[in-house]
Every structure is written in C-alpha cells, then in structure tokens.
Amino acid sequence: MTRSFADWKTAAAALTFDGRPFIDGTRVDAQSGETIVKRNPATGEVLSHVHASNTDDVDRAVASARASYEAGVWSRAGAGFRRERLLELARLMEERADDFALFDSLEMGKPVREARAIDAPGSAALYRFYGEAIEKLEDLVPVTPPGSTALVTREALGVVAVIVAWNYPLEIATWKLAPALAAGNSVVVKPPVEASHSTLLLAELAIEAGIPAGVLNVVPGRGSVVGTALALHGDVDMLAFTGSTEVAKQLQQYAGQSNMKRLALEAGGKSSNLVFADCDDLELAAEKAAFGSFYNQGEVCSANSRIFVERSVYDAFLALYVKAAKAYAPGDPLDPECGTGALVSESHADSVWATIENARRDGNIAAGGERPEINGSRAFITPTIVTDVPADHEVHTREIFGPVAVVTPFDSEEEAIALANDTEYGLAASLWTGSLARAHRVSQRLVAGTVSVNTVDALGFTTPFGGFKQSGFGRDLSVHALENYTDYKTTWMQWG
Known part of the structure; x- marks a missing residue:
C-alpha cells in the first residue's frame, strides 16, 4: 500500500x-x-x-x-x-x-x-x-x-x-x-x-x-x-x-x-563516471549520472561524483545532466514526492556548503548551489553541478559526501582512464559506450572494485562489493x- x-x-x-x-x-x-x-x-x-x-x-x-x-x-x-x-x-x-x-x-x-x-x-x-x-x-x-x-x-x-x-x-x-x-x-x-x-x-x-x-x-x-x-x-x-x-x-x-x-x-570513495561519444543513449547516461551523484543526498561512498565526458558530446551531455538533476530537488523526507531529503546534520551541510562556495569562487556552478531552508532546517542542499575547476581542486580529490558533482571534458580514451584513476580511492567506476571492445578495454584498466558499464553503481546480492587502494x-x-x-x-x- x-x-x-x-x-x-x-x-x-x-x-x-x-x-x-x-x-x-x-x-x-x-x-x-x-x-x-x-x-x-x-x-x-x-x-x-x-x-x-x-x-x-x-x-x-x-x-x-x-x-x-x-x-x-x-x-x-x-x-x-x-x-x-x-x-x-x-x-x-x-x-x-x-x-x-x-x-x-x-x-x-x-x-x-x-x-x-x-x-x-x-x-x-x-x-x-x-x-x-x-x-x-x-x-x-x-x-x-x-x-x-x-x-x-x-x-x-x-x-x-x-x-x-x-x-x-x-x-x-x-x-x-x-x-x-x-x-x-x-x-x-x-x-x-x-x-x-x-x-x-x-x-x-x-x-x-x-x-x-x-x-x-x-x-x-x-x-x-x-x-x-x-x-x-x-x-x-x-x-x-x-x-x-x-x-x-x-x-x-x-x-x-x-x-x-x-x-x-x-x-572512502571518489568514483568516476566516463561518458564516451559512442554512448548509445546520452539522455539515459545523463539520467543515470544524476542518480549516481545525487541519490541519498549524495551521501553514498561509491557516488559517481567525478564525471568525465568526451569533448564532442560534452555540451549536450551537460545540458541533459542539468535537466536530470532537477528530479533530485530536496524536500521533507516524509513526503513521498520529495527528490532527496536532508543531509545528516546542519553541521555536515555546513561542510558541504563550504566546498560549494570554494567551487563557486574557483570555477563555475552549472546548476544548484543553493541551500533552502525547509521546516526551519538548514540541512538541505540542492544538487550542485560544478565545472571549470582545476584538477587538484577539492571537488575532484575529496570525498564530499553530499549532492555535489564535477563535470570535466576529455579528448581521448587514454586521458579518460588517467583522469579516472587519478585518485587515492578505488571503490567504484562507471563508463558509457556502445563499443563492446572499449567496454572491456577500459573497464580492465580502471582501478575500482566495481565497474558499471552503461549503468551506474551496480550491485547485487551475488556480486562482491569493496574497493582497491585507500x-x-x-x-x-x-x-x-x-x-x-x-x-x-x-x-x-x-x-x-
């Protein structure tokens, strides 16, 4: 019922x-x-x-x-x-x-x-x-x-x-x-x-x-x-x-x-999501990317919060991703219609918000970047999409544990793999491609305990879950x- x-x-x-x-x-x-x-x-x-x-x-x-x-x-x-x-x-x-x-x-x-x-x-x-x-x-x-x-x-x-x-x-x-x-x-x-x-x-x-x-x-x-x-x-x-x-x-x-x-x-984790130009369904990739980065308020150890997109489809993907993120607008957690709920505490929201403010200063906020007050609480943050920040910025390197993701273009398969693996973590990764050969080739080289191909953050009772590196x-x-x-x-x- x-x-x-x-x-x-x-x-x-x-x-x-x-x-x-x-x-x-x-x-x-x-x-x-x-x-x-x-x-x-x-x-x-x-x-x-x-x-x-x-x-x-x-x-x-x-x-x-x-x-x-x-x-x-x-x-x-x-x-x-x-x-x-x-x-x-x-x-x-x-x-x-x-x-x-x-x-x-x-x-x-x-x-x-x-x-x-x-x-x-x-x-x-x-x-x-x-x-x-x-x-x-x-x-x-x-x-x-x-x-x-x-x-x-x-x-x-x-x-x-x-x-x-x-x-x-x-x-x-x-x-x-x-x-x-x-x-x-x-x-x-x-x-x-x-x-x-x-x-x-x-x-x-x-x-x-x-x-x-x-x-x-x-x-x-x-x-x-x-x-x-x-x-x-x-x-x-x-x-x-x-x-x-x-x-x-x-x-x-x-x-x-x-x-x-x-x-x-x-x-910890700081999982990547690689979107190649030969992806069969860019809109689905964007919708799944929003799920992978904003579900559960982004408070997921394997959240795909680093999104790398082949340059030729970068603009199209970003527009679709911004649209998809709207489904995760925060609201009262007891409301069945809410997109996401509250972060675990206002103090944790303060930490996430400080990261967003740093990203606003050092790059661009493509969507979100707001902190609405709901039910008198300041523990809510809108899904936030960051672009144009340096590779060593904390949105790339630190596990934020909130609804914040960064989108970055790449120009080659080698570059995409290098960007994905440039982290101290190795919990999960995703990739989108219509090429079976590329799916095998790239997934083999990604350092992650779980690699999801043409989906995000896949897991089940019958498959082991855990990570490499730190x-x-x-x-x-x-x-x-x-x-x-x-x-x-x-x-x-x-x-x-």
Whole structure:
C-alpha cells in the first residue's frame, strides 16, 4: 500500500525511541549515565536520547558475545538451525519494515520512500540470502599421501565487532551482520550515533526470531569511545567497518596495537563516471549520472561524483545532466514526492556548503548551489553541478559526501582512464559506450572494485562489493563476504 505524506507523518508521531544498549538479550542502561541528544536533521526536533556507552559497556557486550560463542548455542548449533533463525528474522523485519524505514529517515534525513522500498526489504532479503547460502557451502577433502585423510573446513572466527556508517544504517549493518551471523560468529555492533535505532530494533527482533541471547549485541555511543574500545579489545577476533579512510587507518593501528584482530574495511570513495561519444543513449547516461551523484543526498561512498565526458558530446551531455538533476530537488523526507531529503546534520551541510562556495569562487556552478531552508532546517542542499575547476581542486580529490558533482571534458580514451584513476580511492567506476571492445578495454584498466558499464553503481546480492587502494579491503555481499568472518582449518588424520 502506498502511503501519503500525512500517513507517514502520523506513523512518525507514533514511533517510540529507546536509545539504550542491547546486551545479552535485553535493553540495559549505559554505565556512563550520559545520553546524546538525537535531533531530526529535517526539522531540528529532538527525536531521542541515545545512551553514550563507555568501555565498561563494551566489555559487557564482548563478554556476552564470547560466552554465547563458547557455549556453542549459535556457533555449534548447525547450519540448519542458523538458517531457520535467520529466515525468521527476515520475516519479522518485513513485518516491521515501516518502522525500520522511519527510524532511518527521521534520524539521518533520507526519503522514507526509499528507505521503505529499498533499504528495509533489501536488508530482510539479505538475511534470507545468507540463511539459505550456509547450507549450500562445501568443505574440502584434498589429496594427501596414502594412509592419511585431511579435511579442510571453514570455521567461524569467534567474536566479531561491527562499526556501521550513518548513510545506510540498516543496510550497512546487515551487509556485515548477515554473513557474520550465518557463519556462526557472535557479534557486537556499534551503530552510528547519528542513526542508532534501526540496529537496536534489529537486535530485539533477533531475540524474537530465536537467535540466542548474547549472539547479537548493540552498543551505541561515540566512535571515539565505543569504536576505539572495540578496535583495541583483546577478546574481539575480527572487526568489520564501513566509514572514512581516515578512521579505517586508525583501526589498522589499533588492531596492531592489540591482538592483530582480522579486519575488513570498506572506506572512502571518489568514483568516476566516463561518458564516451559512442554512448548509445546520452539522455539515459545523463539520467543515470544524476542518480549516481545525487541519490541519498549524495551521501553514498561509491557516488559517481567525478564525471568525465568526451569533448564532442560534452555540451549536450551537460545540458541533459542539468535537466536530470532537477528530479533530485530536496524536500521533507516524509513526503513521498520529495527528490532527496536532508543531509545528516546542519553541521555536515555546513561542510558541504563550504566546498560549494570554494567551487563557486574557483570555477563555475552549472546548476544548484543553493541551500533552502525547509521546516526551519538548514540541512538541505540542492544538487550542485560544478565545472571549470582545476584538477587538484577539492571537488575532484575529496570525498564530499553530499549532492555535489564535477563535470570535466576529455579528448581521448587514454586521458579518460588517467583522469579516472587519478585518485587515492578505488571503490567504484562507471563508463558509457556502445563499443563492446572499449567496454572491456577500459573497464580492465580502471582501478575500482566495481565497474558499471552503461549503468551506474551496480550491485547485487551475488556480486562482491569493496574497493582497491585507500577504499579499503575485504568484500561485502555475495558468498565471498563469508570469507571475512571465517578461516580455513585443516584436520589431518593419520591412520596408516
């Protein structure tokens, strides 16, 4: 059923928020006694008071996870048991999809329409995917000398810590949690302080689904406290993270300082989109470029925010791109007709706005470059298209994480590849061409974890997602994600 603006506002008013940690199967008060005020970025209104957990809370959560893992209530329960529990969790999530969508929309500003149509059902489906996958994996019996037999099995790592970014709170948590839980690990999650409640609801539903207490714990709070404590904790066996490259580098240091815990780090991005003159449908390329740069307010790690266009079609493409960007005009996130919502906070919008002002000074604003006040909030920015700035300008080099893209002409295939790869990141890239040979040739040379040909930012449950260079390492999605949370064990039996 399609909900109206009034329907969503009524549902939002009825939503209840509980910002307490979830440890060992129940809600508990944080030891610090401190809370963090969480405001709706689209209105400035107070939504909740999230408990500011400290190192004592982290210790409690890790101890709970360790106890459940060692007891074997999940880790040794068998793939069939875990499958049924994850399938039930998926069903419960689908029943509460409206609540999940509202939590993420109200907390970080994304359109509730998108959270309800994509984020919530997609997350539920991913638990189902991994629940089904774990019974279809095979162990190995390699060749060994006569008189011996070896078994090679994939074993869970133990206690996994998960640190989640705020731009897709439920989805990013799910990308880590679903394979980690399916493999038999116990988990402690630090949700983003900007958007904690969808993960806290998930933990409650996990208990309802029959996942034993202690297997999934959620510890909200500041990254500098909770995230650091998890990364330094000697009883955490593995840490999965999505966020900035700067923080990812800190986590590598913490892992080395503590117990050499395993890491899977999905860090920053500054993705390119190459449009060649032999593109079959320039209008479609422009429409997809607008989606790739402005969807979710541009708060996407793989956003195609650097667009390179062959000079002979540059003017035509730019006109079409400016037109397509109008579909992403900001509005109230609870309005199903809004193009985009609010940025995660006014302070983040201030940072994005400063970049736009620099681009206005140093180049040209071809479209957007406005900061409307909506519902009394200044967290809204119109989709902004920048041209004519130097190659070393921050709109080319820095992950802005907002609705800002730069368009630049190129004259040859070699130049296009060089421009695309001239970045410290390597998360994603797109290219548009009607030539199959060029599609293969260019995609092979682009340094990116995912290259989308004649579309943008393509991903699916069955394909791995992650990056090269300073975009991190390890892969989310697909059965390959299970490799983050397991390792090989060889059992050699000598019988002759």
